[in-house]
Amino acid sequence: xxxxxxxxxPDGVQRGLVGEIIGRFxxxxxxxxxxxxxxxxxxxxxxxxxxxxxxxxxxxxxxxxTSGPVxxxxxxxxxxxxxxxxxxxxxxxxxxxxxxTIRGDFANTTQQNLIHGSDGPETAAVEIALWFRPDxxx
Ligand code: GTP
Ligand code: MG
Numbered sequence: 001x002x003x004x005x006x007x008x009x010p011d012g013v014q015r016g017l018v019g020e021i022i023g024r025f026x027x028x029x030x031x032x033x034x035x036x037x038x039x040x041x042x043x044x045x046x047x048x049x050x051x052x053x054x055x056x057x058x059x060x061x062x063x064x065x066t067s068g069p070v071x072x073x074x075x076x077x078x079x080x081x082x083x084x085x086x087x088x089x090x091x092x093x094x095x096x097x098x099x100x101t102i103r104g105d106f107a108n109t110t111q112q113n114l115i116h117g118s119d120g121p122e123t124a125a126v127e128i129a130l131w132f133r134p135d136x137x138x
Contacts, residue, residue, distance in 0.1 A: 001076055002076070002078065002081040002121070002124075003074055003075065003076045003081070003124060003128060004075050004081055004124045004128075005073070005116075005123075005124055005127035005128045006025070006073045006074075006075050006085060006116065006117045006118075007071065007072045007073065008022070008073075008115055009064070009065060009112070009113070009115060009116060010064065010065065010069065010070055011107075011112040011114055012070075012115060013037075013069050015114075017106060017114065020106075021114065021115060022071070022073070024102065025075055025085070025088070028077075028084070029077065030075045030081065031076045032073060032075060032076075033074045033075070033076045033137050033138045034073065034074035034132045034136050034137040034138065035072070035073045036071070036136070037069050037070070037071050038070065038072065039066065039068060039070070040065055044130070044131075045062045045065045048065070048127065048131075049061055049062055049065070057111065061111060074131075082117075082118055082120060082121060086119065087101070088102060089101060089103055089115050089117050090102055090103035090104040090107075091104075094107045094113065102115050
């Protein structure tokens with residue numbers, strides 16, 4: 001089994017797409033092993049996006065992610081789940097995200113692209129530990 005960290009970003013919550021997004025993962029057969037709604041603190045957002053520190057979009061993306069409630073999730077499925085979730089999300093840019101993916105179907109800007117998903121096993125482990133205490137996971 002493999003676990004990944006997924007977050008519906010503030011635009012997804014504001015646009016009422018939480019059910020649509022979570023529903024896709026549920027229908028795909030992934031198990032929700034942790035889920036919570038929160039407004040991320042600046043410290044949490046900075047840690048989450050630490051890898052992008054120094055890039056031109058770092059400050060805007062930290063601002064954006066702390067601008068309202070998000071839904072943070074830990075999803076579990078068979079080996080390959082991390083990659084599968086990334087495929088279901090679609091590419092970062094809405095111009096490249098294929099129809100049928102979450103971003104391809106619903107996002108139209110690169111920053112407000114609705115969803116985050118861990119990009120590899122090491123990142124997933126770090127992000128799950130960053131966003132959830134062990135007792136918050138089933
Ligand atoms: P995440 O799952 O959110 O990490 O997206 P990603 O892995 O597809 O993209 P990446 O990690 O490269 O970038 C993190 C986030 O920063 C993206 O999801 C966007 O919200 C934002 N971002 C990335 N590149 C750009 C950019 O060129 N311009 C702007 N404004 N935002 C960007
Ligand atoms: Mg990323």
